[in-house]
Amino acid sequence: MNPFRFGTIVEGSFFTDRVAETEMLKQKLDSENHIILISPRRFGKSSLVQRVLSQTGRPTIQLDLQYVLSVDDFASQLLKAVFKLFPMRKVRHAMSHFRIYPIISTNAVTGTVDVTFQPTVNGSVLLEDAMALIEKITSPERRLIVVLDEFQEVVKIQKGFDKQLRSLMQRQKNLNYILLGSQESMMEAIFEKKKSPFYHFGQLIRLQKIPYDDFHNYITERLAYNAEAVAEEILQFTSCHPYYTQQLASQVWEMMEYQKIKDDVVNKAIVALVSMHDLDYERLWQNLNRTDRNTLRDLAENKQPLQNRNKATSTSYSSLQRMIKSGIVIKTTNYEIEDPFFNQWIVKNVIQ
Numbered sequence: 001m002n003p004f005r006f007g008t009i010v011e012g013s014f015f016t017d018r019v020a021e022t023e024m025l026k027q028k029l030d031s032e033n034h035i036i037l038i039s040p041r042r043f044g045k046s047s048l049v050q051r052v053l054s055q056t057g058r059p060t061i062q063l064d065l066q067y068v069l070s071v072d073d074f075a076s077q078l079l080k081a082v083f084k085l086f087p088m089r090k091v092r093h094a095m096s097h098f099r100i101y102p103i104i105s106t107n108a109v110t111g112t113v114d115v116t117f118q119p120t121v122n123g124s125v126l127l128e129d130a131m132a133l134i135e136k137i138t139s140p141e142r143r144l145i146v147v148l149d150e151f152q153e154v155v156k157i158q159k160g161f162d163k164q165l166r167s168l169m170q171r172q173k174n175l176n177y178i179l180l181g182s183q184e185s186m187m188e189a190i191f192e193k194k195k196s197p198f199y200h201f202g203q204l205i206r207l208q209k210i211p212y213d214d215f216h217n218y219i220t221e222r223l224a225y226n227a228e229a230v231a232e233e234i235l236q237f238t239s240c241h242p243y244y245t246q247q248l249a250s251q252v253w254e255m256m257e258y259q260k261i262k263d264d265v266v267n268k269a270i271v272a273l274v275s276m277h278d279l280d281y282e283r284l285w286q287n288l289n290r291t292d293r294n295t296l297r298d299l300a301e302n303k304q305p306l307q308n309r310n311k312a313t314s315t316s317y318s319s320l321q322r323m324i325k326s327g328i329v330i331k332t333t334n335y336e337i338e339d340p341f342f343n344q345w346i347v348k349n350v351i352q
């Protein structure tokens with residue numbers, strides 16, 4: 001079986017490194033503090049949190065705010081998660097405070113629970129009741145962990161939602177929140193701007209790429225031929241981005257294993273992956289304005305655009321900010337194109 005995996009949460013033998021991060025998060029969860037974890041997309045936030053959660057063995061509720069449409073939707077998703085965690089007979093008595101009782105239906109075949117409210121009711125009442133339930137079902141012995149993914153969406157769901165949520169969260173005891181986000185500037189605004197309701201709500205942790213040496217070992221152990229040199233070439237191309245490294249390593253492994261390719265296998269794998277995404281990249285490029293295209297061209301040529309004195313720095317800066325927001329560019333130690341294969345597509349089609 002292919003020893004590399006990408007696109008899903010990774011665990012077990014597919015998971016590497018993050019030893020210090022795992023320890024740190026576990027220590028923080030042993031206190032009354034909350035955690036805010038930020039990184040660009042696909043750096044491994046969910047995988048890390050999953051690992052930590054499974055090691056703590058504590059009850060957990062996880063919601064992705066991307067898929068929450070309104071305040072009452074948040075309340076009903078929260079309740080659904082509670083019913084998944086605890087049998088209904090245990091929860092029912094804890095719901096005596098509910099001012100509006102939800103309609104709860106169970107699918108007899110799948111066992112899934114659905115929660116709906118009368119469409120006319122006031123969302124903030126539902127939210128208060130659902131959050132009070134969370135407080136009731138957690139205890140000092142079995143402290144609940146609530147993970148809210150893509151948390152930056154909190155400001156988009158409904159006006160005033162962030163403020164109300166914060167004031168309810170603030171009062172809860174015996175639980176920890178882990179708030180994840182991939183839109184760094186929005187997450188920073190939420191947690192670091194004095195006027196924001198979530199100002200200094202918890203400790204902000206930035207997840208980095210996986211260190212070179214660990215990733216190098218991980219790849220080397222899983223390749224049968226010329227492993228060290230191949231691993232180095234892979235990491236050079238992906239600059240240790242967790243997802244793209246696994247993707248390229250996976251492709252290399254397949255080409256070695258099934259097509260018995262030995263020579264220049266990393267470059268062949270890159271060519272295959274770039275051409276697989278050719279249409280997506282073309283569409284992406286077509287939707288960019290001229291300034292952004294120039295910025296990307298500079299980045300692909302490995303020039304840091306802000307140092308390019310021929311250009312008006314402010315245009316270049318706002319172009320970078322725009323593309324960071326849309327996820328095309330990320331800022332690590334440098335500005336870089338998030339997807340190294342898109343970078344390669346630009347080199348192939350625009351520069352050469």
Ligand SMILES: Nc1ncnc2c1ncn2[C@@H]1O[C@H](COP(=O)(O)OP(=O)(O)OP(=O)(O)O)[C@@H](O)[C@H]1O
Pocket residue numbers: 005006007008009010014015016017018039040041042043044045046047048182242243244246247
């Ligand atoms: N610790 C790790 N060891 C090995 N590979 C990893 C690790 N963490 C992440 N990856 C790789 O990166 C991919 C994305 O990981 P994950 O889904 O956890 O990231 P994420 O930051 O939650 O992404 P998103 O922003 O899309 O929610 C995984 O499928 C895997 O290929």
Ligand SMILES: [Mg+2]
Pocket residue numbers: 045046047149
């Ligand atoms: Mg994730």
